[in-house]
Amino acid sequence: MSEAALDVHELCFRRGRQDVLLEVTLSVTAGDFVSIVGPNGVGKTTLLKCLMRILTPSSGRVTVLGKELPAYHQRELARHMSYLPQSDHRVPPFTVYEYVMLGRYPHLSPFSTISAADEAVVQTVMDRIGVSAWKDRDLHSLSGGERQKVLIAAALAQGAEILLLDEPASFLDPKHQQEVFRTLGQLNADGVTIVMVTHDINSAALHSRSIVALQHGTVAFSGASEAFMQADVLRRVFDIDARFVDHPQNGRRLLIPEGHA
């Protein structure tokens, strides 16, 4: 196995008197595609925010690419790690190009204008994600799925080797879901480490290599996707009786929803 991109050791986060995360310990190998799953309100988003240093944990240690989190300047951290928050349903008032260019922030200095190199990166990323055609359109004028692609492009424009995503496809129609996951798969194949929070077990099983399941604020399962898709594991983590079916294309095990006769 190659080196660890992320190392989390006994991370705790308290909000008021409530423990949201309780001694979370996990490790993400460089180049992995990890899904973090778990019931609603279990602290998945909080965990991502602690990794990106949007929230400060109450105790514990986070190491990013061999360096502890507090030792990073936020700008330096952003050059290595990028985060796509869950949509807050407020659309930024920018054009597609302007928004993707905001991703270049950690590479800019104050008073500087945008360099040709920045423009080249932004153009490459927009071409790759397939949003160049909307370059001058307002984000408002795009559909939810189109907009999500732009947000991913902006996160990529940062040029980071680790990508944190919070429910990147959850509110999209099937076509855009497919496109988003295809893009993420390609990025991962190119060596980008992906950590994705999702409440959808099947997209986790289908697209990621490893799965981390949180329960009551702590790690209930950590391992390969295949090992996760077992009846006893799902009963323990999600409190459901799982039935499975194999994917006809790649043989991955999928959960089927409960049916009523």
Next chain:
Amino acid sequence: MKRRRTIRVLLIVCLSAAALVVAPLIGYRLINPLDVLGGGLTELEMQIFWDIRVPRVCLGALAGAGLALSGMVFQAMFRNVLATPFTLGVSSGASLGAALYVVLGLQFSLAGIAGVSLWAFAGAALAILLVYGITLMRPGFSAASTLLAGVAVSFFFSSLILFTQYLSDFSGSYRIVRWLMGGFGLVGYQAVFSVLPFVVSGVALVAYLLHELNLLTVGDDVAASRGVDCVKARRLLFFATSLMVGGIVAVCGPIGFIGMMAPHICRLLVGHDHLRLMPVTLAFGAAFLVLCDGFARAVTGSYAEIPVGVITALLGGPFFLWLLVSDTGGGRLMED
């Protein structure tokens, strides 16, 4: 689209510059620009032009630019259309500081800066600290709640101003009332030089943080994940706006409307990228306030002036509403 917006930026900046050049020529007595250049001014015209109108235009331009820029910064930081120096209580904080200075009968200056400006700055900073402190006490405080807190602080300070007025003697009370109306009645170069350092340093700080403003408009989570130190950026921006609002309010009084509408009008015209928005907001704010002041002088003659704040709202209101409902702007407000 990008091209069209760049042309608009240039157009607005040029028009505003032209307005600033023309402004000192107009008024109760028109002055021929050729006479100014060729030295053909009479003694009286010289006095009107150089001693009264030029400093007055300079003061108006500084105040307009500073207030408009403060409004732009607040809108971006709070991600809200209604965030302005007024609604956040910053103007009334500055006013209270200045009113206290008058009522207490203080007379001092520090390193050449008038005491009243420093007191107004302190009042503005206090208001911001109060509003910001309230938001920090409850994490996850929404922008709407922050604005409500600002309005409450604003009313509280306004009541304190009335109270100080009640306590002061007749002349102090009159000075406060006249000054609360806002305007450039008391001018001369001294007023210009007491506002200048506040506005210049505030503008420089904001210019230093333009990339950060763009990202704060998107939200703190995204800003942090792009590498912005949000706490530090906010602190600096609060400091910059306190400087500008305090420095301006101390001399010109609380001039309403411009801090709210000027940045919105500019957003509608050139979009939200602050690298483009800032020069336009500065130019537009300056020219708009100077024109309103010229209008106030021209309509009523030189002795009985309408407070400039009245004119800004009378002229700017319909224009803003027109932009809002028409599609000519092409831009959008902060959220919709």
